[in-house]
Amino acid sequence: MVSLPAGPAGGLVRSLPPESYLADFAGAEFIDWFARCSAAARCRVTRTPLTELRRWRFDADTGNLGHDSGAFFVVEGLQVRTGYGPVREWSQPIINQPEIGILGMLVKEVDGVPYCLVQAKIEPGNHNGIQVSPTVQATRSNYTRIHQGRSTRYLEYFTDPGAGRTLVDVLQSEQGSWFLRKRNRNMVVQVTEDVPAGEDHHWLPLPELRRLLRIDGLVNMDTRTVLACLPADTFPASQPVPAGDAASALVLSTTGRGRALNDTATVLRWFTGAKSRHELSAHRIPLRDLPGWRSTPEQITHEDGRHFSIIGVTAEVGNREVAAWDQPLLYPEGRGVVAFVIKVIEGVAHLLVHARFQPGLLDGMEMGPTVQCVPENYPDGPPRFLDYVLNAPRERVLYNAVLAEEGGRFYHSQNNYLLVEAGDDFPTAVPEDYCWMTAHQLTLLLRHGYYVNVEARSLLACLQSW
């Protein structure tokens, strides 16, 4: 049985890091703006039984949990069979959200410095209230105003192709273990005209935004995936490296100036081979009577208390205007570990990429980080490379922060993101579902959808956070 803490106690946002710490990374303008937003914000999230969620109901036939309007998303069942990994067959709830949302960042260069129009956004699942979000973050249900709320500010820059120079426009997947074939449109649009920032928005220098990635829980997932999709030659990091031996190797890796161990044709062959090697099938099934899961009026939990629960919340959320609604959220059990092992090969930093099966991914597999797991879900022994990254000596940990996943769908979901430099003991020869790639190779593939999963995209953004 999953034990659940009480929801956040009160109405005050708790996301502002201690100012002394924040000042190491952020300028006074950002700190002021974020403090003002936090002071104005209200975020009261309380647990509500699934059976009592206003405007949500379990379908009489299937037991699937959906909104009265048919919009937003449906919690359904998924039955998985695979020849990949230790567990060959399971069932699970999954979030089916077929519509394509927009994650859009406006960028403007001023005196040679790129600025991003970020938003202070509250989501009911955020453990800390406000996080730094892209300019626009809207599902189609949002921006076609199914919820009859306010129109989405700045949306026109992303829906009207003439409004700016589009630097990024690509569909990318999101959490393939929790979402069924979800994809969002990742966009970066560069403008030249003046675009005033509304009260909830702020023009933030891109280098500063990248540095904020080093603060726990501050920069949200949608910002990270959008930043990761920026082409390598667009606004390269001004200080792209940490101090230390790995510095020049990382520059060569991110810029593409260093030679890759495996050329891109080889990488694509490897990936096709990995997809073809395993039989994978995922069938939608009714949520009712899902094998291995226990349904109560309160929540849906896994019999062994692992993986995640589906819970209900009542949210009262807003900066100045407060909106109130009910919704289900996916509440993961335990904190995940998401890590790339990075090895300098012939002077160039290479990331150890894993061809990872996740049942909700459109084609079953995408390229993921070396490690991506919740350790508690593996009572019989840690997955490959987990011990290596958790036991790495401090000087080999290039990046280490706890970042949150999408708070609009997940409740208090956090992962420990790590970039770990491999020691000389780490072999260059790797198991067949793994492949060494440079950061630049991954960035090139991000021109296309469905190659690099959202966890790996987060880490690629963090690789530019120095």
Next chain:
Amino acid sequence: MVSLPAGPAGGLVRSLPPESYLADFAGAEFIDWFARCSAAARCRVTRTPLTELRRWRFDADTGNLGHDSGAFFVVEGLQVRTGYGPVREWSQPIINQPEIGILGMLVKEVDGVPYCLVQAKIEPGNHNGIQVSPTVQATRSNYTRIHQGRSTRYLEYFTDPGAGRTLVDVLQSEQGSWFLRKRNRNMVVQVTEDVPAGEDHHWLPLPELRRLLRIDGLVNMDTRTVLACLPADTFPASQPVPAGDAASALVLSTTGRGRALNDTATVLRWFTGAKSRHELSAHRIPLRDLPGWRSTPEQITHEDGRHFSIIGVTAEVGNREVAAWDQPLLYPEGRGVVAFVIKVIEGVAHLLVHARFQPGLLDGMEMGPTVQCVPENYPDGPPRFLDYVLNAPRERVLYNAVLAEEGGRFYHSQNNYLLVEAGDDFPTAVPEDYCWMTAHQLTLLLRHGYYVNVEARSLLACLQSW
């Protein structure tokens, strides 16, 4: 009601074109080999009611039609809702074949000329018995020998990466109107050692294979898609152009030496926009009681006699050894038209690509030809550009042949493939779901899966048939 002709009358293969005609395109060696294969081949295909197919049965719960072993494929139902196209909602049977097969061509250069190891292959749905196929054409059920037949010859060149130089290795979709998320592994492997051709195989110069694409029904779909995936700089066509004004414009288009109207970033943005513009959903539903379809022991047909039927056949097929089995086949109603309109823009030939929704495609949309339809399915008026390509003056028709689709799953499925040069009257400005691209741009995207649909891939192969 669909009226069905009787199955092929007898056991003799009927695919050999008249020798006088064949000799315009093929050399004596090929003609001799193909005649020998045809003489040795047996292909007896007779209609059998679906309820009497040996080893196939309708599932008691769902009515889905599958094989006793669980292998091969299942005929299921699909419910489609879309904001795209004139029909917004429908149900249909669909072939669910989740396993990834291999379409593999061995290539060897001799004295600077690339040779392909083609196979004379009989499929029960071929209207003409034997067609020219890739070296290996095998589903996973085939090559893991679920059917307990002979092992697949030459398979090891495609499953053992060390055996040659891999020029192509990519997963590509197949007919998205008839297959549910089907994809095959398209491979071209170049060898340097001698690989003897077995009796059913023949080393054919690639330029000759390309010319054979001009003969109706001779080169099968699997060969066409594999040829289309060859990178533009690998074995470019020796005579890449037809005579006439379009010649140099086509060279510039296929080689990439000519400037494209829309750069690739623009093309990718256009495609992301098209995918995001339309709401598309496709749900698997039980085949039992599929709305709009009539099920009899004989077959499953559409109420209006349109689209296709699911029929059963008993096949006795073989070159020397004859194998016998029963299976369902999808029998399309009417002959399709598949055409690219090609316009010379600033001296470079551009293909008018259509972002086409097909419910079985993995991401709903791929880039298809300008026209792709069965005219009989549009009683209320022809789809866009159909009249233009059918009424084009003879001198503007650069390519015109009737080619067959996959005979292992489709019964007598044929399309009229056309490449039509646009007149000056044809506007450069096109509707929003269309985009002008060079052949080279499409070929570059074929490094990746799920961009270019199988019908467009066939036409790209035909574009090199001069």
